[in-house]
Amino acid sequence: MRNPLSKIEVLEDADRLDRIASPVRTGVHALPLGPLRDALRGRWQGHPLHPVLVQTPIGAWASAALLDLSRGNERAARLLVAAGLATAAPAALAGAVDFADQLPEQERVGVVHAAANTAAVALYAASLAARNKGRSGRLLGFAGLTAATAGGFLGGHMAYRQAAGVNHGQPVPHLIDAGWHAVGAPEEFPRGSAVRRMVGEVPVLVVRDSDSPGEVHALADRCAHLSGPLSEGEISDGCVTCPWHGSTFRLADGACVAGPSTAPQPAFDVRLSDGLVEVRLRQGQAH
Ligand code: FES
Numbered sequence: 009m010r011n012p013l014s015k016i017e018v019l020e021d022a023d024r025l026d027r028i029a030s031p032v033r034t035g036v037h038a039l040p041l042g043p044l045r046d047a048l049r050g051r052w053q054g055h056p057l058h059p060v061l062v063q064t065p066i067g068a069w070a071s072a073a074l075l076d077l078s079r080g081n082e083r084a085a086r087l088l089v090a091a092g093l094a095t096a097a098p099a100a101l102a103g104a105v106d107f108a109d110q111l112p113e114q115e116r117v118g119v120v121h122a123a124a125n126t127a128a129v130a131l132y133a134a135s136l137a138a139r140n141k142g143r144s145g146r147l148l149g150f151a152g153l154t155a156a157t158a159g160g161f162l163g164g165h166m167a168y169r170q171a172a173g174v175n176h177g178q179p180v181p182h183l184i185d186a187g188w189h190a191v192g193a194p195e196e197f198p199r200g201s202a203v204r205r206m207v208g209e210v211p212v213l214v215v216r217d218s219d220s221p222g223e224v225h226a227l228a229d230r231c232a233h234l235s236g237p238l239s240e241g242e243i244s245d246g247c248v249t250c251p252w253h254g255s256t257f258r259l260a261d262g263a264c265v266a267g268p269s270t271a272p273q274p275a276f277d278v279r280l281s282d283g284l285v286e287v288r289l290r291q292g293q294a295h
């Protein structure tokens with residue numbers, strides 16, 4: 009039997025969708041959200057907020073569909089449809105903010121995911137209008153739930169197949185052997201410059217502090233957001249900023265101080281031993 013996912017993978021390569029994705033991305037970046045942008049991303053809770061916010065509209069609409077199917081209380085069904093519409097707005101805004109910092113293949117699926125959910129909102133709005141006029145909004149509601157389910161399926165593909173929104177630093181503790189690893193002589197690390205070294209299979213960013221030259225910091229080099237190369241990013245104010253979407257991590261401990269990443273960057277202890285700089289995955293991060 010043909011894998012149904014292969015159809016979705018066609019979407020990933022459909023570069024015609026870039027004509028929609030590009031202006032949407034620009035428009036979302038231009039929104040004057042300030043600190044609300046990182047709040048909507050979910051940096052405060054350590055993982056994306058969008059999947060949490062979608063629970064309410066989907067739950068409300070699924071409950072309305074059960075009432076409609078069982079010819080239950082129409083007033084309750086109408087209230088649930090309205091509640092789903094009201095709570096879809098913040099869920100959509102959080103999703104749009106996430107969408108604006110993705111890789112092209114993720115964006116393309118994201119465009120269709122958003123289109124399905126927009127169709128769901130339109131159908132439920134029409135369903136509510138019909139109910140408010142005393143007409144049946146059941147069929148429109150069922151159509152809305154079908155569209156929302158398709159949107160949810162595509163959202164699942166983005167999260168679990170395309171790894172959008174996951175912590176790309178998570179594998180690091182499983183790829184690095186315990187203990188200290190030499191990464192070079194001190195003179196190989198100029199002050200305030202990013203240097204990339206390999207520890208086994210894992211690229212590591214090593215930076216000698218520009219204010220305290222005796223201090224050397226080391227973080228996993230692949231960004232927790234989508235694996236961008238931090239060693240090609242900008243070093244300033246004790247932080248490194250990812251060149252791909254601008255996530256900013258504190259060099260001292262890997263804390264994420266600005267999104268789109270919602271996860272910290274794996275950090276290493278650093279010492280000088282036998283004339284070499286050595287790094288060891290910081291305790292609490294080793295598996
Ligand atoms: S890969 Fe997106 S911010 Fe680093």
